[in-house]
Amino acid sequence: MKMQENNISANGFEQCIKCTVCTVYCPVVPVNPLYPGPKQAGPDGERLRLKKGVFFDESLKYCLNCKRCEVACPSGVRIGDIIQSARIKYSRHSPSLRDMILASTDLVGSTATIAAPIVNSVVRLKPVKAVMDGVMKIDKHRTFPEYASRTFESWYRKHARASQDGYRNHLSYFHGCYVNYNFPKLGIDFVKVMNALGYGVHLLGGEKCCGVALISNGMINSAKKNAAHNVGLFKESVENRKYPVVATSSTCTFTVRDEYPHLLGVDNSSVRDNIFLATRFIYGLIDEGKVKLVFRKDYGRKIAYHTPCHLEKLGWGIFSTSLMKMIPGVTFSMLDSNCCGIAGTYGFKKENYQVSQAIGKPLFDQICSIAPDVVVTDCETCKWQIEMSTPFKVMHPVSILAEALDLEATAAANR
Amino acid sequence: MKFDTIIIGGGLSGLVCGISLQKKGKRTLIISSGQSALHFSSGSFDFLDRMPDGTPVENPIEAVSKLPAGHPYSVIGRENVAAYAGNTKRFFEECGVTLSGDPDRNRFRITPAGVFKRTWMSIGDFALADSDREKIGERILIVNILGFLDFNTAFIAEGLENLGSQCRCTAVKIDELEHLRKNPSEMRATNIARVLDRQEVTDKFIAEVKAALKDEDTIVLPAVFGLKNKSVTDSIKSSLGDRKVVFIATMPPSVPGIRTQLQLRSVYEHSGGEYLIGDTVDKAVVSKNSVMSIGTVNFGDMSLEADSYVLASGSFFSKGLVALPDRIFEPVFGLDVDCPAERKDWYSTQLFDRQEYVSFGVRTDAGLHPFKSGEPVMNLYAAGSVLSGCNSLYEGCGAGVSIFSAMRVADLISNKEE
Numbered sequence: 001m002k003m004q005e006n007n008i009s010a011n012g013f014e015q016c017i018k019c020t021v022c023t024v025y026c027p028v029v030p031v032n033p034l035y036p037g038p039k040q041a042g043p044d045g046e047r048l049r050l051k052k053g054v055f056f057d058e059s060l061k062y063c064l065n066c067k068r069c070e071v072a073c074p075s076g077v078r079i080g081d082i083i084q085s086a087r088i089k090y091s092r093h094s095p096s097l098r099d100m101i102l103a104s105t106d107l108v109g110s111t112a113t114i115a116a117p118i119v120n121s122v123v124r125l126k127p128v129k130a131v132m133d134g135v136m137k138i139d140k141h142r143t144f145p146e147y148a149s150r151t152f153e154s155w156y157r158k159h160a161r162a163s164q165d166g167y168r169n170h171l172s173y174f175h176g177c178y179v180n181y182n183f184p185k186l187g188i189d190f191v192k193v194m195n196a197l198g199y200g201v202h203l204l205g206g207e208k209c210c211g212v213a214l215i216s217n218g219m220i221n222s223a224k225k226n227a228a229h230n231v232g233l234f235k236e237s238v239e240n241r242k243y244p245v246v247a248t249s250s251t252c253t254f255t256v257r258d259e260y261p262h263l264l265g266v267d268n269s270s271v272r273d274n275i276f277l278a279t280r281f282i283y284g285l286i287d288e289g290k291v292k293l294v295f296r297k298d299y300g301r302k303i304a305y306h307t308p309c310h311l312e313k314l315g316w317g318i319f320s321t322s323l324m325k326m327i328p329g330v331t332f333s334m335l336d337s338n339c340c341g342i343a344g345t346y347g348f349k350k351e352n353y354q355v356s357q358a359i360g361k362p363l364f365d366q367i368c369s370i371a372p373d374v375v376v377t378d379c380e381t382c383k384w385q386i387e388m389s390t391p392f393k394v395m396h397p398v399s400i401l402a403e404a405l406d407l408e409a410t411a412a413a414n415r
Numbered sequence: 416m417k418f419d420t421i422i423i424g425g426g427l428s429g430l431v432c433g434i435s436l437q438k439k440g441k442r443t444l445i446i447s448s449g450q451s452a453l454h455f456s457s458g459s460f461d462f463l464d465r466m467p468d469g470t471p472v473e474n475p476i477e478a479v480s481k482l483p484a485g486h487p488y489s490v491i492g493r494e495n496v497a498a499y500a501g502n503t504k505r506f507f508e509e510c511g512v513t514l515s516g517d518p519d520r521n522r523f524r525i526t527p528a529g530v531f532k533r534t535w536m537s538i539g540d541f542a543l544a545d546s547d548r549e550k551i552g553e554r555i556l557i558v559n560i561l562g563f564l565d566f567n568t569a570f571i572a573e574g575l576e577n578l579g580s581q582c583r584c585t586a587v588k589i590d591e592l593e594h595l596r597k598n599p600s601e602m603r604a605t606n607i608a609r610v611l612d613r614q615e616v617t618d619k620f621i622a623e624v625k626a627a628l629k630d631e632d633t634i635v636l637p638a639v640f641g642l643k644n645k646s647v648t649d650s651i652k653s654s655l656g657d658r659k660v661v662f663i664a665t666m667p668p669s670v671p672g673i674r675t676q677l678q679l680r681s682v683y684e685h686s687g688g689e690y691l692i693g694d695t696v697d698k699a700v701v702s703k704n705s706v707m708s709i710g711t712v713n714f715g716d717m718s719l720e721a722d723s724y725v726l727a728s729g730s731f732f733s734k735g736l737v738a739l740p741d742r743i744f745e746p747v748f749g750l751d752v753d754c755p756a757e758r759k760d761w762y763s764t765q766l767f768d769r770q771e772y773v774s775f776g777v778r779t780d781a782g783l784h785p786f787k788s789g790e791p792v793m794n795l796y797a798a799g800s801v802l803s804g805c806n807s808l809y810e811g812c813g814a815g816v817s818i819f820s821a822m823r824v825a826d827l828i829s830n831k832e833e
Contacts, residue, residue, distance in 0.1 A: 018600070019454070019455065019667070019668065020603050020605060020606075020668050021449075021450045021454050021668065023601070023603070023605065023606060024450075024454070024605045024609075024642075024668065024673060025450070029606065029609065030609040030610065030612075033594035036597075036598060036601065037601055037606070039600070039601070040598055040600065040601055044600065070693065071449075071692055071693035072449060072450045072692075072693070073449050073450075074448070074449035074450055074451070074452075074454075074732070074733060075449065076448075076449070076734075273715055273716065283416075284717055287416055287717060312692075312693070313693065314713060315691055315692075315693060315694045315711070315712075315713030315714070316713065318416075318689055318691065322416075334684065336681075
């Protein structure tokens with residue numbers, strides 16, 4: 001009896017009853033025969049690997065780490081964590097130059113931003129794409145996300161920083177690589193919205209990439225370093241300044257809250273409950289009656305919302321959808337739960353391109369049949385994938401709020 | 416976050432309750448901690464196959480009046496049970512799930528082991544037999560997919576031959592499914608179904624069946640078609656038109672069960688209901704016989720509030736009940752659980768005997784309010800297999816209890832508010 005009670009591992013692998021429900025909801029299984037599926041790759045394989053590491057199978061690299069298996073599991077087994085941990089522990093595959101480039105969002109981003117106009121046009125050139133496809137194995141169908149010519153951080157220092165101390169409430173913004181290097185507009189929208197809600201927005205002071213791309217490309221030591229560094233900044237913000245940490249990217253949020261302790265062994269327990277996704281944070285303020293939203297009267301949009309896999313795992317999709325439904329003039333459609341297929345850097349790799357598009361197809365078809373004015377989602381890589389695979393524009397819920405709110409009236413209501 | 420009703424549990428009972436309440440214009444939320452037991456369903460719904468003393472039941476509606484007082488059907492009330500049973504077919508039809516069978520009559524289904532078992536209604540794929548002596552065909556071709564172990568053609572043939580049919584078994588090889596055979600534990604009904612959902616693969620299967628067919632009048636197939644694409648099932652029936660096609664349930668996981676779950680969830684969400692999956696209720700504030708609020712793992716410090724709450728969290732499998740070596744408890748609210756104090760009284764060491772633990776669950780008053788420390792919790796209702804008072808496995812009443820108690824709770828909640 002005692003053995004039964006005490007023999008439960010952190011990822012719950014012995015709770016697996018072999019029911020195969022995880023495999024039903026795995027997006028890779030139906031489109032990639034080389035992937036053994038979450039049950040086999042996860043708890044079944046783990047049983048063997050615990051005996052001897054030689055049972056590790058490199059085909060685990062086909063796992064998207066979308067965590068849909070975990071969301072579906074009726075027995076609480078952290079299947080995705082088991083698979084990723086096994087890759088970390090046993091894989092002898094060292095990251096190629098391509099994987100390192102794709103994973104180093106920080107380094108590549110800061111270099112590319114300096115020469116953004118050149119980089120943006122060069123990576124679009126057919127001969128360059130052919131070289132990237134042939135030599136680097138980055139699929140030629142992909143268009144690299146554009147680099148901004150000025151980072152979000154430099155915009156912030158010039159246009160926002162001076163006024164932030166003047167607000168009643170404060171938060172720290174984890175903008176992530178995407179906002180900083182590729183799409184500062186989302187960060188600017190976030191500052192506008194939070195300022196209107198009476199919150200001063202502060203930078204963490206040297207945040208590093210959350211590390212999600214490092215993890216999926218097997219660069220674990222770099223990921224651990226970033227994690228330890230970021231948790232230090234979160235502690236400084238939450239414990240010393242009493243500022244909660246808010247991010248706009250669902251994957252960054254998921255990574256710093258859950259992957260740090262589960263995959264990287266970096267303890268974030270003292271700050272985890274104070275790290276929020278923007279829509280969760282804003283909805284919480286409305287729910288507690290702390291802020292008021294005043295919407296523009298002339299706003300009208302037909303919105304289709306896509307829940308990113310990691311947001312589904314966080315269980316916070318309801319906050320983004322509830323905010324969108326709150327906006328007068330919005331016609332709202334909920335897209336079926338379906339992975340878009342990109343999974344960060346996964347879909348950029350030549351060997352995954354076909355699989356990636358096959359996974360996302362039901363989603364693209366549904367978007368096309370609804371034909372919305374705009375698709376809304378909280379994840380930047382879902383945005384790239386949907387914009388590349390459908391004719392529709394994709395926006396973040398915070399940017400929708402920035403458009404739909406009467407910012408001056410909202411600011412007056414929250415003064 | 417505030418709702419009219421919060422339902423804990425997103426399986427058959429939770430979804431029927433949620434859809435019923437949404438139809439009445441309520442704003443509801445379902446919280447589900449993982450996928451439900453419908454994934455392991457036989458594809459048939461049992462109402463009451465036999466009485467607690469073992470007597471077989473032919474007309475379940477009539478039999479309800481002879482059940483003991485603590486049985487969920489007695490709590491729901493005979494008149495109500497009859498009304499809900501009469502309404503079930505239409506309710507599911509409106510949700511896009513076709514059922515065959517009659518409200519006041521039990522029929523027979525064929526199990527994956529080839530025996531006839533009493534049941535009430537079946538999801539469209541399956542034919543029901545009027546008696547356990549009925550021949551489903553004179554000459555029968557039983558077709559399996561090569562390498563699929565959860566559909567035992569020899570057992571099925573033996574069962575059907577005992578009734579006087581002539582059977583021939585065959586297995587067809589489909590190239591698109593061969594990769595699954597690398598690992599026998601992945602050659603499962605749902606994995607096969609995901610590939611067969613592509614019409615061109617099912618077309619190949621149909622061609623193989625036609626090639627194998629001789630003078631048989633009936634074809635028996637495993638129920639591995641139409642997981643998300645229902646039209647492949649119809650295409651089989653129409654392509655093999657002149658022969659009778661009978662689908663027989665496979666061992667779990669259940670393709671028709673999962674299709675039903677997905678369909679009910681989609682209907683619920685399209686009617687405006689909110690469905691949280693992969694989340695667990697870990698906080699409940701109960702004061703003065705009333706639930707004030709609940710909290711979940713993912714919601715953290717944000718509480719969830721409602722006028723009424725429904726506990727449809729299932730039994731042991733779904734962790735609606737938790738068994739420790741020395742006690743059995745209901746983990747969400749800490750409700751009073753009907754079960755003997757002594758562990759030795761929980762089970763029989765003979766595996767196939769009637770197992771008492773199946774009947775454990777929360778006790779309720781006539782309004783389906785469960786008790787906490789001896790007092791009923793007035794804005795909380797219990798539905799489905801978390802209820803005590805019946806041995807769903809022995810009596811064959813699991814689906815009926817889930818559906819009728821869910822409909823009853825939905826009525827009680829909306830009548831109370833009117």
